[in-house]
Amino acid sequence: MMSLDMLRGKVAIAGVGHAGLGEAPGYTEMEVLAQAALRAVADAGLSMRDIDGLATCSSSATMWSMPVAEYLGLRPRYIEATMLGGSSFVAHLLPSVMALVSGQCNAVLVCYGSTQRTAAFGRKEGVKARSLLDPQPFEHPYSPLQPVTSYALAAARHMHQYGTTRDQLAEVAVAARAWARLNPEAAMRDPLSIDDVLRSRPVSDPLTVRDCCLVSDGGGAYVMVRADRARHLKQAPVYVLGNATAVWNRQISSMDDLTVTAAAESGKRALAMAGLEIRDVDVAELYDAFTINTLLFLEDLGFCRKGEGGAFVEGGGIAPGGRLPVNTNGGGLSCVHPGMYGIFLIIEAVRQLRAQAGDRQVRGAEIALVHGNGGTLSSQSTAVLGSAATC
């Protein structure tokens, strides 16, 4: 029998691409997805005809992989459509690695597109439709403003249990903005202070609108091939060293401890597969749908001890020049967040590991940790990626 660590570095990400970041009026979700897919395939030096594996999912269409195959003209031999919310496109890594290593297919396209900001049927309508298609009869009657109220409940509990402060939560948004200011592709590039975050519109206490991710349009894609092939393609390969996914619950009311997420499990398993320790990580891309996420994941992944996330981010701890570069594109808080952000975590990590990140480049970045979150702290998927020098 094989073991997971035997898959370490056997597959690489060979191409990345995005399209329609911010606002894409007049375009459909499929169109921004296809534009992103074309760019990722071209970035790898391949053509769409080379793609024989497909991983994708959608917040609205339950059978999304079929229209995507149809639209792109693919006849995939491998189809991965696991829908875990925002972490999906991180969680698609490991099954795709297995499909590539086994020879089931030779080139996997992972892709996503959303026009939730500008479409007539956008985010608001989607939330309403989901409450009928996917009811939560033990939560909906109390009108939580989802997803933000669930994260607010986690933030309130973290503050109560560990003395985490409002200012410390705001530090996460301020650091994200400081990174965004170095990224010409980021949506929000005006200066942002702790006071600005605290004084912005309260949404679901203790979170204000600046503790919440953006509502954007955008498509993203990446292409995976076996490592031996990746070494002969256009870009320096970025190796998949480890990936693991964990789901413990769906509803926030079913979560045992609101200060401990399943990232505590996914992170350990991903690092074990990679044969690395958390201190080996040079850059971290952590799904920041809300400011509390970043604190929870810094703790659960082991960058600091439980309860010390607030202190870790204080004084620009995760901002440019801080102790750990986190969310170097500006994150979901300041760069882009088209409903499910996971694919953009991977795209940014790949750019960092290829040293193509411009003014925000983390010098000497060889190991990136990517962490995706989905639902209301419901699904967690951690990936460890390595530069060309690591395999």
Added chain:
Amino acid sequence: METEQDAHAACGPQEHYFSALSEGRFRIQRCEGCGAHQFFPRVLCAHCGATALAWIEPAGTGTVYSVSLVRRKPEAGGDYNVALVDLDEGARLMSRIVGMPADRVRIGLRVRASVSREGERALVVFGPMEAA
């Protein structure tokens, strides 16, 4: 232990729960295998997997585990709270804390359950024990 489950054997635990609630009775499940109480109701115990589950009437007392004040324009009804309450039996549920200003609810507050009727719907809410 009640034998309501037998009387309602024609339906699943979710319908059983809501039909009892609509008659003003708040019930949770206790596992006859491991003794754990669970909420929301299921056809198996999520702790141990056993399927022998009894409906019990909880004491109704609990503690606020977390709370958020959801902001809403005054013309839409104003701010309201969403809370997670740990029942003394050990199960947790989402609810609303009533009978006190919505913005004064704090983690650790001791609360007591009641069944509230809002239009067609019955739902479990909690009020502060001190006020009872």
